[in-house]
Amino acid sequence: MDYIKDKIPPVREDRLRACNAYGGLGCDLVEQSKKGCLNGTKRTFSQAQGCQLNLSLAILNTIIDAVVIIHGPIGCSGSNLSMAGMGKNFQKLRHPEATGLRWISTNLGDAEVINGGEDNLRQAILHAEKEFRPSAIIVVNSCVPAIIGDDIDGVVAEVQNEVNARIVPIHCEGFKTKIMASAYDAVYHGVLRNLIQPQEGLGKVVTNDLEELKEKYRISRTVNVLNVSSMSRVDEVELSRLLKALDLNLNILPCYAHPDDFNKATEAALNVSICATHDDYFVEHLKEKYGIPFILRTIPIGVKNTNEWILDIASFFGLEKAAARLIEQENLELEAALAPYREILKGKRVLIGGGEIRVVATADLFQYLGLEVIGMRAYHYDQFVDPLLNDLSGNEKIPFNVATGQAFEQANLIEKLKPDLYVGHVGGNGPAAKHGLPILPVFHQSNTYMGYAGVFDIARRLARILKNSSFNRNLGENVRLPYFPDWYKQDPFAYIDPGK
Numbered sequence: 033m034d035y036i037k038d039k040i041p042p043v044r045e046d047r048l049r050a051c052n053a054y055g056g057l058g059c060d061l062v063e064q065s066k067k068g069c070l071n072g073t074k075r076t077f078s079q080a081q082g083c084q085l086n087l088s089l090a091i092l093n094t095i096i097d098a099v100v101i102i103h104g105p106i107g108c109s110g111s112n113l114s115m116a117g118m119g120k121n122f123q124k125l126r127h128p129e130a131t132g133l134r135w136i137s138t139n140l141g142d143a144e145v146i147n148g149g150e151d152n153l154r155q156a157i158l159h160a161e162k163e164f165r166p167s168a169i170i171v172v173n174s175c176v177p178a179i180i181g182d183d184i185d186g187v188v189a190e191v192q193n194e195v196n197a198r199i200v201p202i203h204c205e206g207f208k209t210k211i212m213a214s215a216y217d218a219v220y221h222g223v224l225r226n227l228i229q230p231q232e233g234l235g236k237v238v239t240n241d242l243e244e245l246k247e248k249y250r251i252s253r254t255v256n257v258l259n260v261s262s263m264s265r266v267d268e269v270e271l272s273r274l275l276k277a278l279d280l281n282l283n284i285l286p287c288y289a290h291p292d293d294f295n296k297a298t299e300a301a302l303n304v305s306i307c308a309t310h311d312d313y314f315v316e317h318l319k320e321k322y323g324i325p326f327i328l329r330t331i332p333i334g335v336k337n338t339n340e341w342i343l344d345i346a347s348f349f350g351l352e353k354a355a356a357r358l359i360e361q362e363n364l365e366l367e368a369a370l371a372p373y374r375e376i377l378k379g380k381r382v383l384i385g386g387g388e389i390r391v392v393a394t395a396d397l398f399q400y401l402g403l404e405v406i407g408m409r410a411y412h413y414d415q416f417v418d419p420l421l422n423d424l425s426g427n428e429k430i431p432f433n434v435a436t437g438q439a440f441e442q443a444n445l446i447e448k449l450k451p452d453l454y455v456g457h458v459g460g461n462g463p464a465a466k467h468g469l470p471i472l473p474v475f476h477q478s479n480t481y482m483g484y485a486g487v488f489d490i491a492r493r494l495a496r497i498l499k500n501s502s503f504n505r506n507l508g509e510n511v512r513l514p515y516f517p518d519w520y521k522q523d524p525f526a527y528i529d530p531g532k
Contacts (some may be wrong), residue, residue, distance in 0.1 A: 034473065036317055039201075040184050041221040043209035047072065050414040051209045055441070055525025058408065060420050061434075069530075070413065073434075074516055077519035077527040080437025085174055085214035086111050086329025090261040092202065093119050093133050094287040096126075097167040099160040099197075103153050103184060109137040122477055125265040126288045134164055137282035140176050149177050153187050161195040168227065169197045178205040182194050190520065198291060200226040211412045212436060213309050213387075220314040224321075225287060227294040233435035239484035254281040254300040255345065256324075258311045261287050262387070262475045270483035271306075271332060274389040277358050278351050286314075293497060298322050304341075306482070308416035309389050330420065331389050332482045334397030335363065337420075362484045370401070373491040377497060378402040383449060383464075385409035385456035386474040388434075393422040394455060395472060399425055401491055406449045407441060409433040409460070433525070439463045443515055444524035453498065469507020471499035505513055 044050040053068035054061060064070050075373050085108060092100050093115050102109045112135050120332045134158065138144075138152040153171065160169050188199045196496065199268025200364050205219040255275065257267060272282055279304055283296045297303075303326035305311035315326035332341040339359050346355030380403045384391050389409040395405045405426070410417075414436045421427055431449070435441055442460060446467045454464035466472050472494060475481055480489040 034186070034320065035221065035313075035318075036321070037226050040203045040520045041214075041217045041313070041451075041519065042411070043214045044211040044217065044414065045209060047217070048395065048414045049143055050211045050213070050412050050421045051434055052436060052531075053528045054413060054432065055523075055528050056432065058238040058424065058432040060429045061413065061428070061432050062422045065415060065418050067495065073528065073530050075438075075527045076529050079440050081210060082436040083211055084212050084215035084218060085172060085204045087204045088172060088202055088204040088219050089521070091216070091219050091287055092170050092172065093135070094123065094261060094289075095168065095290065096123060096130050098134070098291060099164050099166045099168075099169055099528070100133075100170045100172060101138065101148065101153070101156045101160060102135060102172045102174060102184070104138050104140055104172075104176050105140045106139045108174040108176075108424070109135060114263065122265065125286060127290070134160075134166070143276035145176060145180055148182055149182060150182050150184075150187050151383055153169070153177075153182070153184060154191055157187070157191050157195065157199065158342060161197055166197050168200055169195065170202060170222070173205055175205050175207045178203075178208070193231045197228060214410060216310050217313040219286070219379050220311075220317075223294055224314070224317055227291055228297055229295060240292055250281060251280065251299050252301050254283060254347070255304045256283045256285055256297055256300045256313065257304050258282040258306060259284050259287045260307050261311045262390070263287075263306070264477045264479055266478075266480045267482040267486065268430045270480060270485045274338075274362075274483055275345065278342075278346055278349070278354055281346070298324070299401075300324060302345070304345055307387070308390050309387060325421075328416075331393045333390065333393040333486060335366065335400055335484070335532055336396055337393050338483050338487075366484045366487060369488050373495045374402055376495045379404060379493065380452045380498060381450070382453045382455055383407040383409070383446065383451040384474070385454070385460045387411055387415045387457070388413055389420065390474060392424055395421075395430075395488060396424055397490065398455075400487075401493045401494070403453075403494075405430055406451055407431045407433070407445055408442070409445070409456070411436045415477045420458075440515065441454065441524045441527075443467070444520055444522070445511060448524065453494070465504045465507055466511045466513060468505045470495055470497045472502050 049071035051073050053073045053075050069432050079280045124252045136156050140149045169186055184201050188201050192199050200222045201219055202222040204215050205518055211512035303324055308328045317327055318324045330337045330340050332338040342355050346352050370428045382398055382403050382405055384394055391408050398405055401419050454469045455474055457474050461471045480486045
């Protein structure tokens with residue numbers, strides 16, 4: 033898996049043979065995935081498509097004391113307007129000294145498309161250094177400079193000697209992939225090549241043999257917990273609480289980290305992933321280059337997955353007995369806390385949409401709470417979901433739709449399945465609300481979703497939403513949807529062509 037020597041990482045269609053179009057039962061999806069029959073699936077009609085540049089920015093905009101340069105037309109920076117205030121608040125939750133989101137657009141126009149935009153990028157880097165004096169300058173390459181052939185790595189190499197900040201080129205051009213999650217690989221590729229540079233003296237200063245033993249012990253009990261932008265600070269607090277109960281030390285990366293923190297990634301005994309979709313590229317390379325083992329099996333959402341996540345980590349450190357006691361106590365307290373909500377949630381029918389691993393883990397959580405999962409939608413699908421979906425109860429009768437966007441397929445499914453509740457991501461929640469459904473976001477930066485606290489918080493919010501859904505019900509009664517009645521009678525997956 034040695035892609036780091038290359039300037040540009042591969043896309044997930046090539047590296048993982050990922051799927052972005054599927055409609056059928058969950059059990060059949062797992063079977064086809066294991067046979068390698070999903071790659072190349074496409075639609076004869078597609079309504080929408082995600083962009084890996086925007087998903088890359090969701091991570092990069094969290095990094096402390098950095099300036100992000102979006103090399104492209106001004107419109108490619110537009111999504112940052114919605115992230116600026118929120119990003120500053122969530123940065124300060126972790127680092128009170130954080131200044132918030134700082135970004136620059138190279139503002140390529142017609143003249144640059146003809147003559148090249150490298151000079152714009154050079155000037156933007158020098159301006160970022162002079163104006164902000166950041167620790168890192170992150171250059172995000174968009175579609176236009178990639179198409180016209182701008183050599184951003186050449187510009188970076190030329191300008192690096194003129195600035196103190198480390199310059200990090202990120203190749204995340206949207207047109208190169210239909211799998212948005214390729215953005216995670218693009219970001220980690222830039223981090224691995226430019227921010228992880230372990231050197232002597234970066235760790236704690238060792239003055240004698242006792243100090244050396246203490247430092248070795250500290251590292252031997254340290255885990256890198258790889259967070260995601262789609263989790264909250266309270267999620268991090270909950271997972272930290274559980275691992276610190278096992279007397280482990282944590283480095284939390286990459287979101288909301290300082291550029292210097294990435295060097296700490298090589299000073300840990302274990303890398304612990306929260307989401308394999310997010311982290312496999314990173315942990316595989318850290319193991320290959322620095323020999324650091326990793327855990328990549330599950331996401332700590334729901335009781336079952338949180339139990340397994342803790343046990344996997346504990347087993348690595350020989351702490352199985354302590355972990356078993358912790359899990360038993362947490363499960364007992366949680367069961368008592370959930371009792372008032374179980375009757376409210378029992379039998380409610382739910383359709384879930386979002387990232388592949390989060391969707392299946394959330395489905396398992398809802399089944400635990402007594403809801404009936406009647407459908408799932410994921411942005412894409414790859415091998416990392418096979419074990420989770422294979423173990424999900426009832427997967428032989430639950431429809432599974434792989435689709436980035438495609439609101440028309442979602443509308444058809446909602447009308448056919450008649451759920452009581454929709455749980456989804458930004459982009460799917462609004463259209464679902466127009467059907468009159470109560471909505472629970474599949475994540476939110478201010479709420480808990482992970483660990484045992486997350487199970488309780490989700491149950492409490494679900495109960496509140498189901499008790500009072502009048503707003504969405506009124507919305508559904510007064511909004512006209514843009515679909516002909518005939519569409520609802522058709523197969524929702526009619527435009528998916530598995531033969532191409």
